[in-house]
Amino acid sequence: MNTSDIFNFLKPKNELETQGTEAEPENRPRIPDELWVKCPVCKIPVLSSDLEENFKVCPKCGYHFRIAARQRIELTVDEGSFEEFDAGLMSTNVIDFPDYTRKLKNAKLNSGENESVITGIASVGGYKTVIAVMNSEFMMGSMGTVTGEKVARAFEYATENRLPVIVFTVSGGARMQEGILSLMQMAKTSGAVKYHSDAGLLYITVLTDPTTGGVTASFAMEGDIILSEPKALIAFAGPRVIEQTIRQKLPKDFQSAEFLLEKGFIDAVVPRGKLKDTLTRLLALHGAEKTDGEAADNERN
Amino acid sequence: MSAIDCVNAARSNDRPTAVDYITRIFGDSFFELHGDRRFADDKAVIGGIASLDGMPLTVIGLEKGRNLKERMERNFGSAHPEGYRKALRLMKQAEKFHRPVICFVDTSGAYCGIGAEERGQGQAIAENLMEMMTLKTPVLSILIGEGGSGGALALAVADEVWMLENAIYSVISPEGCASILWKDSTKTAEASECLKLTSKDLFKLGVIERIIREPKTVDSVMFDSLKNLIAQTFKKLNAYDTETLLERRYDRFRKF
Ligand SMILES: [Zn+2]
Numbered sequence: 001m002n003t004s005d006i007f008n009f010l011k012p013k014n015e016l017e018t019q020g021t022e023a024e025p026e027n028r029p030r031i032p033d034e035l036w037v038k039c040p041v042c043k044i045p046v047l048s049s050d051l052e053e054n055f056k057v058c059p060k061c062g063y064h065f066r067i068a069a070r071q072r073i074e075l076t077v078d079e080g081s082f083e084e085f086d087a088g089l090m091s092t093n094v095i096d097f098p099d100y101t102r103k104l105k106n107a108k109l110n111s112g113e114n115e116s117v118i119t120g121i122a123s124v125g126g127y128k129t130v131i132a133v134m135n136s137e138f139m140m141g142s143m144g145t146v147t148g149e150k151v152a153r154a155f156e157y158a159t160e161n162r163l164p165v166i167v168f169t170v171s172g173g174a175r176m177q178e179g180i181l182s183l184m185q186m187a188k189t190s191g192a193v194k195y196h197s198d199a200g201l202l203y204i205t206v207l208t209d210p211t212t213g214g215v216t217a218s219f220a221m222e223g224d225i226i227l228s229e230p231k232a233l234i235a236f237a238g239p240r241v242i243e244q245t246i247r248q249k250l251p252k253d254f255q256s257a258e259f260l261l262e263k264g265f266i267d268a269v270v271p272r273g274k275l276k277d278t279l280t281r282l283l284a285l286h287g288a289e290k291t292d293g294e295a296a297d298n299e300r301n
Numbered sequence: 302m303s304a305i306d307c308v309n310a311a312r313s314n315d316r317p318t319a320v321d322y323i324t325r326i327f328g329d330s331f332f333e334l335h336g337d338r339r340f341a342d343d344k345a346v347i348g349g350i351a352s353l354d355g356m357p358l359t360v361i362g363l364e365k366g367r368n369l370k371e372r373m374e375r376n377f378g379s380a381h382p383e384g385y386r387k388a389l390r391l392m393k394q395a396e397k398f399h400r401p402v403i404c405f406v407d408t409s410g411a412y413c414g415i416g417a418e419e420r421g422q423g424q425a426i427a428e429n430l431m432e433m434m435t436l437k438t439p440v441l442s443i444l445i446g447e448g449g450s451g452g453a454l455a456l457a458v459a460d461e462v463w464m465l466e467n468a469i470y471s472v473i474s475p476e477g478c479a480s481i482l483w484k485d486s487t488k489t490a491e492a493s494e495c496l497k498l499t500s501k502d503l504f505k506l507g508v509i510e511r512i513i514r515e516p517k518t519v520d521s522v523m524f525d526s527l528k529n530l531i532a533q534t535f536k537k538l539n540a541y542d543t544e545t546l547l548e549r550r551y552d553r554f555r556k557f
Contacts, residue, residue: 095495095496095497095506097495098482098495099482145557148557152555174450174451174472174473176472176473176477176478176481176496178472179471179472179495179496179497179498180470180471180472180496180497180498180503180506180508181506181508181557182472183450183451183454183471183472184508184554184557185557186426186430186451186454187430187434187454187458187554187557188554188555188557190427190430190431190434190458191430191431191434191458191551191554191555192555193431194431194432194434194435195435195551197431198435213451214450214451214472216423216427217411217422217423217426217427217430217451217455218426218427218430218451219427220423220427221421221423221424221427221428222427222428222431235418235423236411236413236417236418236422236423236426236451237413237417237418237422241413242413242414242415242418245413245414246414246415250415254415254418255418263419263420263421264421265421265424
């Protein structure tokens with residue numbers, strides 16, 4: 001064994017060497033069209049119509065199935081209030097990365113969306129807010145230049161119009177196929193968040209399963225208030241990367257939303273069915289503007 | 302040099318580390334400061350105050366260590382959250398005393414481990430990105446070896462970013478990229494090409510402002526010219542009023 005072998009042997013693994021293995025986390029079962037769905041956690045079959053009525057949360061054990069961004073918007077905003085920003089913005093293969101053009105095409109087909117985030121303006125419980133919802137169905141919510149651009153523009157719009165921002169995150173991390181330009185989105189979005197924050201405006205993040213990598217290390221962790229759905233995996237480095245690094249098994253609930261709450265990194269774990277009410281309360285407490293034009297905080301008068 | 306040659310050069314154990322740059326450029330004027338005031342002193346990050354031709358500045362580096370013992374102590378340059386928080390503390394201090402900040406970046410990435418996750422690696426990096434964007438003093442970051450993803454970017458939200466000729470800067474390691482693309486982590490040469498991680502590629506993409514030529518063997522000529530360039534650049538950046546400085550910095554990253 002020469003010296004460099006020793007170095008390699010001792011050298012700890014880090015995000016770079018192993019990050020990619022987390023880019024496409026194990027597929028949690030999505031809800032098929034059949035009448036009955038078996039919950040992957042409690043293994044009890046649930047009628048899919050019951051599941052739909054229950055915000056895609058298992059009525060027996062409370063497991064939160066992943067949901068697509070459009071459905072998330074439906075569950076969150078007041079009916080018919082959503083106006084989308086930049087719907088036509090699309091990624092191109094800027095650094096000519098092998099197979100990326102085909103991957104993008106497939107992602108569009110599979111998700112029915114143009115990018116891994118949908119942004120726009122809406123009213124939530126009667127309060128006007130900018131909203132961004134990431135989509136696990138588009139390349140596992142990975143952050144490319146268009147993802148970053150849409151998020152940055154949403155924050156800039158909110159800053160200009162003095163509006164709060166709500167972001168639902170779900171992401172496997174940076175988008176390798178855009179190389180360094182994907183990394184730059186972390187700085188770009190963080191900058192837009194910072195100017196929004198410095199303007200005294202409210203930013204609420206809602207972390208959903210899974211939120212990892214470059215999104216965790218940028219706008220996901222930058223909210224004034226950080227909420228999470230129960231049991232969501234929230235991580236910088238995913239569990240498999242860490243297990244490879246430290247060569248031991250991780251405790252069962254390591255990096256769960258509940259674990260992060262205990263460690264002091266999020267404000268509250270909120271079940272899906274209570275999210276809209278919670279967001280409405282928080283918007284009200286920050287004097288958000290009512291959609292009919294009146295200021296929300298009557299106390300101020 | 303091919304991309305994989307750059308990767309190997311950037312990782313070479315013979316390469317000068319942040320401590321070498323600090324010693325060769327700032328000499329005895331460097332006074333080291335320790336700790337994040339919250340948890341610990343992360344030795345993967347070295348920081349302090351130094352003087353450049355009479356101008357005080359804050360110096361921060363990601364340090365890999367120069368021999369096995371140092372490498373173990375410094376965790377091979379992979380910082381924990383406390384390392385990023387230590388860096389931010391020193392940057393805030395620089396802002397308070399109106400002195401510019403220089404960062405020497407050399408890391409294969411932020412550390413991935415139990416403690417790092419428990420103490421909020423993601424949150425620590427995110428906070429640096431946010432705070433650096435509006436830090437009211439000039440910031441210059443120089444990638445001297447490996448620029449490993451978020452762990453490198455957390456010290457590179459700067460007014461100018463430079464790279465040594467054979468340094469690399471990437472969102473993922475060639476090994477990681479190869480194992481995803483071709484399910485074969487040994488195809489690092491191909492992956493290195495795809496990622497566009499060399500100083501030349503990154504200059505073309507507008508990610509860096511300057512490439513620092515590397516002589517075959519590092520000599521005092523390189524450090525002296527680098528020292529002059531740093532002094533000139535801070536003179537230029539110091540001339541901007543704060544508003545202009547921060548606008549330029551925001552636009553620098555906004556364009557990507
Ligand atoms: Zn269940």
